[in-house]
Amino acid sequence: QKEVEQDPGPLSVPEGAIVSLNCTYSNSAFQYFMWYRQYSRKGPELLMYTYSSGNKEDGRFTAQVDKSSKYISLFIRDSQPSDSATYLCAMSDTRGKLQFGAGTQVVVTP
Amino acid sequence: DTAVSQTPKYLVTQMGNDKSIKCEQNLGHDTMYWYKQDSKKFLKIMFSYNNKELIINETVPNRFSPKSPDKAHLNLHINSLELGDSAVYFCASSQVADSSYNSPLHFGNGTRLTVT
Numbered sequence: 001q002k003e004v005e006q007d008p009g010p011l012s013v014p015e016g017a018i019v020s021l022n023c024t025y026s027n028s029a030f031q032y033f034m035w036y037r038q039y040s041r042k043g044p045e046l047l048m049y050t051y052s053s054g055n056k057e058d059g060r061f062t063a064q065v066d067k068s069s070k071y072i073s074l075f076i077r078d079s080q081p082s083d084s085a086t087y088l089c090a091m092s093d094t095r096g097k098l099q100f101g102a103g104t105q106v107v108v109t110p
Numbered sequence: 111d112t113a114v115s116q117t118p119k120y121l122v123t124q125m126g127n128d129k130s131i132k133c134e135q136n137l138g139h140d141t142m143y144w145y146k147q148d149s150k151k152f153l154k155i156m157f158s159y160n161n162k163e164l165i166i167n168e169t170v171p172n173r174f175s176p177k178s179p180d181k182a183h184l185n186l187h188i189n190s191l192e193l194g195d196s197a198v199y200f201c202a203s204s205q206v207a208d209s210s211y212n213s214p215l216h217f218g219n220g221t222r223l224t225v226t
Binding site for chain 1 (some may be wrong): 114150151152153155166173202213214215216217218219220
């Protein structure tokens with residue numbers, strides 16, 4: 001069993017819809033939680049990060065962490081075609097070595 | 111002004127050959143990494159160097175040898191290439207070795223290696 005599980009999708013939504021992405025994990029030592037966005041033929045770029053449990057909002061993006069359930073989520077409001085990408089969750093313990101999920105491909109159709 | 115640049119972008123070669131991929135970062139970061147992304151998009155760390163010193167060496171065949179001539183460069187040499195080595199290889203850097211949110215990873219755009 002992988003330490004970080006993420007549904008690969010693809011997840012197809014119409015423009016303007018809310019995109020809901022999530023990851024589950026098994027290592028209770030994870031403290032730092034991140035979401036990376038990867039466009040086709042590009043490297044991943046950091047989108048959101050949270051420390052421990054709670055919510056964080058940045059524009060149309062909201063990241064949630066529920067450590068009791070070992071579950072993290074990313075919500076994208078008012079989705080745009082430019083949000084079409086692969087979204088990878090990543091997490092680390094205090095030693096800092098990142099574990100990535102497999103990535104969910106998101107397609108936003110006009 | 112690419113922050114993390116790697117060359118070549120594409121690499122097609124035959125089994126048994128030896129090849130190198132080069133990476134340079136102009137962010138002034140101390141730590142550099144090589145990641146491998148397979149066909150299912152799973153991103154896995156291979157090596158990490160902090161100020162030219164190897165600090166992470168995951169379970170990678172010894173046909174893969176990283177070299178860091180200075181902290182701005184990290185190259186990857188692969189001997190005796192095999193079909194299973196086909197993947198996208200990403201170079202990344204971070205300010206310090208703690209690759210958590212306060213020192214996020216900056217990735218290059220990848221080298222697409224195809225072994226035939």
